[in-house]
Amino acid sequence: MTKLLETPMSRRNVLQAATAGALTIAPALRAAVYAQGSDKPEKEEVRIGFIPLTDCASVVMASVLGIDKKYGVKIIPSKESSWAGVRDKLVNGELDFAHALYGLIYGVHMGTAGPKKDMAVLMNLNQNGQAITLSKKLADKGAVDAASLAKLMATDKREYTFAQTFPTGTHAMWLYYWLASVGVNPLKDAKVITVPPPQMVANMRVGNMDGYCVGEPWGHRAIADGIGITAATTQDIWRDHPEKVLGTTGDFVKKYPNTARAVTAAILEAGKWIDAGLQNKMKMAETIADKSYVNTSVDVINQRILGRYQNGLGKTWDDPNHMKFFNDGTANFPYLSDGMWFLTQHKRWGLLKDHPDYLKVAKEINQIDIFKQAAAASNTPVPKSAMRSSKLMDGVVWDGSDPKKYADSFKVHA
Amino acid sequence: MKSKSQKNKKHEALKIVVVAPDLDVQDMGDDHAVSQAKRSRALRIGLLESGFNLIATLPADVFLSDRIHQLQPDLIIVDAESEARDALEHVVFATRDERRPIVLFTDDNDTTHVRDAVAVGVSAYIVDGLSSTRIRPILDVAMARFEYEERLRDERDDARHALQERTVVDRAKALLMERQGLSEKDAFTKLRKIAMDKGLKMAEVAQRTLDMADLLS
Numbered sequence: 001m002t003k004l005l006e007t008p009m010s011r012r013n014v015l016q017a018a019t020a021g022a023l024t025i026a027p028a029l030r031a032a033v034y035a036q037g038s039d040k041p042e043k044e045e046v047r048i049g050f051i052p053l054t055d056c057a058s059v060v061m062a063s064v065l066g067i068d069k070k071y072g073v074k075i076i077p078s079k080e081s082s083w084a085g086v087r088d089k090l091v092n093g094e095l096d097f098a099h100a101l102y103g104l105i106y107g108v109h110m111g112t113a114g115p116k117k118d119m120a121v122l123m124n125l126n127q128n129g130q131a132i133t134l135s136k137k138l139a140d141k142g143a144v145d146a147a148s149l150a151k152l153m154a155t156d157k158r159e160y161t162f163a164q165t166f167p168t169g170t171h172a173m174w175l176y177y178w179l180a181s182v183g184v185n186p187l188k189d190a191k192v193i194t195v196p197p198p199q200m201v202a203n204m205r206v207g208n209m210d211g212y213c214v215g216e217p218w219g220h221r222a223i224a225d226g227i228g229i230t231a232a233t234t235q236d237i238w239r240d241h242p243e244k245v246l247g248t249t250g251d252f253v254k255k256y257p258n259t260a261r262a263v264t265a266a267i268l269e270a271g272k273w274i275d276a277g278l279q280n281k282m283k284m285a286e287t288i289a290d291k292s293y294v295n296t297s298v299d300v301i302n303q304r305i306l307g308r309y310q311n312g313l314g315k316t317w318d319d320p321n322h323m324k325f326f327n328d329g330t331a332n333f334p335y336l337s338d339g340m341w342f343l344t345q346h347k348r349w350g351l352l353k354d355h356p357d358y359l360k361v362a363k364e365i366n367q368i369d370i371f372k373q374a375a376a377a378s379n380t381p382v383p384k385s386a387m388r389s390s391k392l393m394d395g396v397v398w399d400g401s402d403p404k405k406y407a408d409s410f411k412v413h414a
Numbered sequence: 415m416k417s418k419s420q421k422n423k424k425h426e427a428l429k430i431v432v433v434a435p436d437l438d439v440q441d442m443g444d445d446h447a448v449s450q451a452k453r454s455r456a457l458r459i460g461l462l463e464s465g466f467n468l469i470a471t472l473p474a475d476v477f478l479s480d481r482i483h484q485l486q487p488d489l490i491i492v493d494a495e496s497e498a499r500d501a502l503e504h505v506v507f508a509t510r511d512e513r514r515p516i517v518l519f520t521d522d523n524d525t526t527h528v529r530d531a532v533a534v535g536v537s538a539y540i541v542d543g544l545s546s547t548r549i550r551p552i553l554d555v556a557m558a559r560f561e562y563e564e565r566l567r568d569e570r571d572d573a574r575h576a577l578q579e580r581t582v583v584d585r586a587k588a589l590l591m592e593r594q595g596l597s598e599k600d601a602f603t604k605l606r607k608i609a610m611d612k613g614l615k616m617a618e619v620a621q622r623t624l625d626m627a628d629l630l631s
Contacts, residue, residue: 081496081499084499195500208477
C-alpha cells in the first residue's frame with residue numbers, strides 16, 4: 001500500500017496547493033494531517049452507491065482497475081434503483097459514499113430533499129454529458145431547440161409534459177434554466193414529472209412525455225432508437241458545468257477523514273485514467289455497459305464520451321466539451337461557486353423559501369481541504385481560486401460574487 | 415389511549431395504495447425484477463388476508479403522482495428498491511402540506527436503521543421477507559410513528575400559532591390604551607366583550623382593530 005502524503009514530494013505539493021489558492025488550509029488542520037503519523041484509512045472497505053449512468057464511470061473504474069487498493073481502500077460499487085434510495089442509504093449509513101446529483105446533496109443539507117442532515121461534497125465526478133431530448137413528434141412539428149419549442153407551445157396549445165430525475169437535482173435545474181431562457185415557466189406553463197433515468201426512453205416511445213433531461217447514455221439512446229432528438233446538450237446550457245459529485249455525510253468526513261481522502265484520490269486517478277485517451281474510454285465503455293452497471297449496449301455509451309454527437313435530425317458534430325472525468329483536474333475541483341449556483345436555483349424555483357447564507361453553506365458542504373490533500377496524493381492540479389466564472393447560455397455571468405442578487409435577477413421564476 | 419380493537423378498526427378503514435412493479439416480468443433472467451415481483455405479490459396477498467382496504471395497486475409509471483393525487487390514500491406502500499421511489503419523491507415534494515405516510519419494504523433485516531430513515535412523509539420500513547402475519551404490526555407501527563410525528567408537528571404549529579395570536583392581541587391592547595387612554599385591563603375587557611358579542615376569536619377582533627387603525631390613521 002502506498003501511504004498518502006508520505007513522500008516529501010507530495011508534502012510539498014500539499015503545501016503548494018494550500019498556499020497557491022485563495023483559500024489556505026488552516027494551520028491546525030495541516031498539523032493534523034502530519035501529526036497522525038499515519039494516514040491509513042480508518043475504514044478500509046467502503047460501499048459507494050451509483051445509478052446506472054455513464055457518469056458513474058470513475059467510481060466503477062477505480063474499483064475495477066484496482067486503483068482503490070493503491071490508496072489503501074476497497075471500493076464496493078452498489079447499484080441503486082432510485083436517487084431517493086441513494087439519499088436514504090447515505091443518510092442511514094448503508095452507503096458510505098455515492099455518485100450523486102449535486103443538487104441532491106445540497107437539498108439534503110438544506111432539508112429540501114427529505115430529512116435534513118449535514119452533507120459533504122468531496123469532488124465533482126464529471127462535467128458535461130447530459131442532454132435535453134424532445135420527442136420525434138415535437139420535432140416533426142418544428143420544435144428542435146428552445147426557441148422553436150417555445151413557439152410551438154405558444155401556437156399549439158395543450159399540456160406539455162417534461163421529465164427530470166429528482167426534484168432538487170441537476171437535470172431539473174438544467175431543464176428549468178433552458179425552458180426559462182425562452183420565457184417558458186416550467187412550473188406554470190408545463191407539467192414537470194420525475195422519472196428514473198432508465199425509464200425515460202420507454203416513456204417517450206409510448207408518448208407519455210414531450211421531452212426529458214437526463215444523463216447519458218439515455219439521450220443518445222433516444223436517437224439510436226429513433227424516438228427523439230437532442231434539442232440541447234447541457235454543455236450548450238453551461239460549458240463545463242458541474243454534474244455528479246462524490247457525496248457523503250458531514251459525520252462520515254469528521255469520523256473518517258483519511259478514508260474520505262483516500263477514496264477521493266482513487267477516483268481522481270480513475271478519472272485521469274479515463275480521460276487519458278481513446279483506448280481507455282473504449283475500455284471504460286465496455287466495462288460499464290455490463291448488466292451489473294449501466295446495462296445497455298456499448299455503442300450507446302461510447303459515441304458521446306468521445307464527443308461524437310448526432311442530433312437525430314441528420315446533424316452530426318464533434319463536441320470538444322463532451323463528458324469529462326478529469327480534464328487535467330479542472331473537472332473535479334469542488335468550486336464553492338458551483339455549489340452556490342444550485343442554491344440560487346433552488347431559491348429561484350421556490351424549493352428554498354428564503355435566501356440561505358450561500359457562501360457559508362457551500363463552505364460547510366464542499367470539502368476543499370480534503371480535496372486538496374487528495375489532489376496532492378494523486379498528482380492532480382488544483383486551481384488558484386475556490387470560485388470560478390462561467391457564462392451560461394443566456395450570456396449571464398455567474399462567478400459567485402453576489403448570489404442573492406443573482407438568485408433574484410431572473411425574470412422567470414417560481 | 416385507544417383500545418386495540420378500535421385501533422384495528424381504524425386501520426381497516428385506511429385507504430391503502432400499493433405501488434408495485436409489473437407482475438409479468440419481461441426478462442426472467444433479471445433477478446432484481448423477479449424478486450421485486452415476488453415480494454410485491456406476497457405483500458398484496460398479505461394485506462388482503464389481514465383485511466386491509468387496498469384501494470389500488472398502481473404501476474410505477476409516469477402517471478403515479480396524478481393517480482395518487484386522485485385517490486388521496488392514507489398510506490402508500492412501496493418496495494424500497496423500486497425505481498418508482500423518485501416518482502414518489504415528487505409526490506412527497508408536491509404534497510409537503512398534506513403529508514401521508516409511505517411505507518417502504520426491503521429485505522434488510524437490520525431494524526436499527528428504521529429510526530434514521532424516516533424522511534419527510536416517509537415512514538421507512540425494514541422487514542425480512544413479507545409473511546402476512548408481520549404486515550399488520552408493521553402497518554400499526556408505521557401508522558403510530560406517523561401519527562406521533564404528525565402530533566409533534568401539530569404541537570409545534572399550535573405553539574407558533576398561539577404566539578402569533580398573543581402578539582396581535584397585545585398590539586391591539588396597546589393601541590386602545592394609547593388612543594382611548596384605557597388601562598391594560600380595560601383594553602383587554604373591551605376586546606373580549608366585542609369578541610363575545612360578535613362570536614369571534616380574540617385574535618380576530620384584535621386584528622380587525624389594528625386594520626381599522628391603519629385605515630383611519
